[in-house]
Amino acid sequence: MLTFNYKCSLCDTRYEISPELMLCPDCEASQEIGQPLNGVLEVELNGNPDSNDPLDLLPVERKYFPDIPVGNTPLWSPERLLGKHGFPELFLKDDGLNPTGSFKDRASFLVAAFARKHDINEVVVASTGNAGSSMAGVGAAAGLKVKLFLPKTAPPAKMIQSLQYGADLVLAEKNYDHAFSLSLQYSKIRGGMNRNTAYNPMTIEGKKTVSIEIFNQLGKAPDHVFVSAGDGVILSGLYKGFRDLHQLKQIPGIPVIHAIQASGSNAICRAMDSGVYDLQNAQTVADSISVDTPSNGLLAVKNLKAYGGHCLTVTDEEILSAQKELSSDCGLFAEPAAATAYAGFLKQKPFLESSASCVVLLTGNGLKDINSASKNVVTPDKAINSLDELT
Numbered sequence: 001m002l003t004f005n006y007k008c009s010l011c012d013t014r015y016e017i018s019p020e021l022m023l024c025p026d027c028e029a030s031q032e033i034g035q036p037l038n039g040v041l042e043v044e045l046n047g048n049p050d051s052n053d054p055l056d057l058l059p060v061e062r063k064y065f066p067d068i069p070v071g072n073t074p075l076w077s078p079e080r081l082l083g084k085h086g087f088p089e090l091f092l093k094d095d096g097l098n099p100t101g102s103f104k105d106r107a108s109f110l111v112a113a114f115a116r117k118h119d120i121n122e123v124v125v126a127s128t129g130n131a132g133s134s135m136a137g138v139g140a141a142a143g144l145k146v147k148l149f150l151p152k153t154a155p156p157a158k159m160i161q162s163l164q165y166g167a168d169l170v171l172a173e174k175n176y177d178h179a180f181s182l183s184l185q186y187s188k189i190r191g192g193m194n195r196n197t198a199y200n201p202m203t204i205e206g207k208k209t210v211s212i213e214i215f216n217q218l219g220k221a222p223d224h225v226f227v228s229a230g231d232g233v234i235l236s237g238l239y240k241g242f243r244d245l246h247q248l249k250q251i252p253g254i255p256v257i258h259a260i261q262a263s264g265s266n267a268i269c270r271a272m273d274s275g276v277y278d279l280q281n282a283q284t285v286a287d288s289i290s291v292d293t294p295s296n297g298l299l300a301v302k303n304l305k306a307y308g309g310h311c312l313t314v315t316d317e318e319i320l321s322a323q324k325e326l327s328s329d330c331g332l333f334a335e336p337a338a339a340t341a342y343a344g345f346l347k348q349k350p351f352l353e354s355s356a357s358c359v360v361l362l363t364g365n366g367l368k369d370i371n372s373a374s375k376n377v378v379t380p381d382k383a384i385n386s387l388d389e390l391t
């Protein structure tokens, strides 16, 4: 049996878990504008789980989870990639195969269960697109109302998907950071539980299930994990899962995690070097990781520094070329923010032992953003009537 409590990632104060508590109140009081969230809470576990099933390591009982099949995504080694790179233990974890097409379902799943446990029927969320469409879809399965704030520039597929699931969609005039602040005001004034990434502690906790799955699938922790980073919450979830497994004495240490950012949206990488978050207008083809101020920036840097992780950047050209390579080499069509992790592997490869076990986490499906995917392919410019017209 496990018991759970919150612990502030900044000052280590412990709190009882409650749906009203989102950030550590003491740390939140010193929040500065334009800076990552102060006082992000993590779930702490105590005791021993009944099994290694990720659901047995989460702070909400099984009966509250909706029946939509989140997680248990494939971990596989495409033969053609192995032949090409000479890494016999290179694995792709395809989280684009989640029900709404992105990794975000892991967080939405736990948030939905948490809401049901506490009789909350409306969830409010800001998103670049995937967290919103995920909450909309998983929320639909759970019978929750979803109020969604997206930047007006979000890819159309992510908007339409959210509307199909029945979400109430509000477009923010400026960017994702603007949608984030509007949604926080909305949930404070009008109510509903806010699911914003990092702000709601269940988002980090839900995302840890990927590490537990990787461990169960491989039978060990890998040496390296490659993950793309925008707000730095998937990164923190990955660390949380491996830290829990380490606390439970299932793994001897924490893998080296490589956080990959787009060069036009690289706040975490810059803060790793400088120690501070300065403002930048993010610009990248990988919309899901286009973030001015990473909401979980403080914990991202803390984890990377504590466990020997790296942050590196790749250009938009490298992202699009990695996307094309994944699609055409192994039939895995990933959205740009997901292919970013693979672009990071390609860049780090010369510095890795080829015998190392490496997992590349692919976080979203390519169909979510056809505009970006179209930049690296040539569509036929005319239709034909007969085969005589073919050259």
Ligand SMILES: *Cc1c(COP(=O)(O)O)cnc(C)c1O
Pocket: 102, 103, 104, 130, 131, 197, 228, 229, 230, 231, 232, 233, 234, 235, 288, 289, 335, 337, 338, 363, 364, 365
């Ligand atoms: C959200 C997202 C990311 C980045 O996750 P963060 O927690 O913001 O760092 C990466 N890839 C995809 C496809 C995403 O939707």
